[in-house]
């Protein structure tokens with residue numbers, strides 16, 4: 001058992017035990033409050049560039065299985081847990097979390113006080129941090145000084161988006177799914193509804209998308225700052241009003257930027273599987289799965305043709321938008337769940353209905 005340290009830019013040091021890769025890593029340290037779903041979390045490409053703290057204290061207890069990955073190549077920079085189980089108990093388990101992290105070369109640290117770490121992040125906001133190499137004696141002052149002078153890149157979309165388009169055929173509506181770092185759950189929901197899906201890279205142009213003759217455009221989740229994906233904003237400006245659009249998380253933020261709105265960075269973000277969101281039209285509240293560090297600025301929507309449809313009940317921030325004139329709506333949370341509750345799954349049906357109702361679009365392609 002080798003020691004490993006987590007060093008924060010604040011100078012706080014947590015000494016624990018290394019698991020997974022023996023290598024060092026650095027990233028933005030964030031926390032998620034999901035009690036289950038660590039496999040979906042670690043494989044969600046939106047965490048690219050981040051070291052994720054699980055606030056639930058026992059992680060790895062049901063192992064890793066072949067079904068629950070949200071991407072093939074996990075992109076997180078590291079995982080921080082209170083207690084790691086190396087004897088999982090579940091009929092679906094194929095490997096331990098440690099085995100997966102060794103295989104994928106991701107470092108983890110266990111045995112630290114995750115409550116204390118979470119309290120620091122809640123007070124100061126998401127912080128930069130380093131996971132030392134296993135067994136390494138670190139010079140904390142040096143690491144902290146270096147961290148303070150480092151600005152992490154926030155343009156990770158390019159790293160996790162597909163390099164080329166690929167189809168996921170069906171007999172229903174043709175949906176172009178723009179992959180900004182897509183969770184497989186989104187594709188799964190579209191396939192379940194028999195959509196004829198074409199997954200395309202983040203930098204596909206509006207013209208290239210129109211040439212696929214889609215009935216609808218689905219904008220995926222993804223990592224980093226939405227303002228670092230100008231290609232996608234330009235693409236969206238060429239699509240809004242032509243084809244029905246449904247956006248999730250990063251897709252929602254990009255839709256707002258493309259429509260003249262603005263985004264900002266939240267102090268410590270929303271990450272977990274129990275975030276209450278109110279639908280302002282129906283008055284209903286749904287418990288949602290979330291993972292975001294940025295949000296749409298409500299004030300910035302004043303001069304736009306967008307209206308706020310959903311708000312977060314924890315802090316009142318924007319969680320959903322709809323265009324006032326054309327068929328397009330987006331949500332900041334994850335209706336595909338995985339991990340988390342499926343309360344908002346009906347939004348995929350709403351997208352299908354929107355495409356069905358878009359008679360103009362149908363005629364256009366007849």
Ligand SMILES: NC(=O)CC[C@H](N)C(=O)O
Nearest residue numbers: 221222224249250293294
């Ligand atoms: N899950 C996502 O799509 C996250 C969007 C964006 N990277 C954020 O942190 O806000």
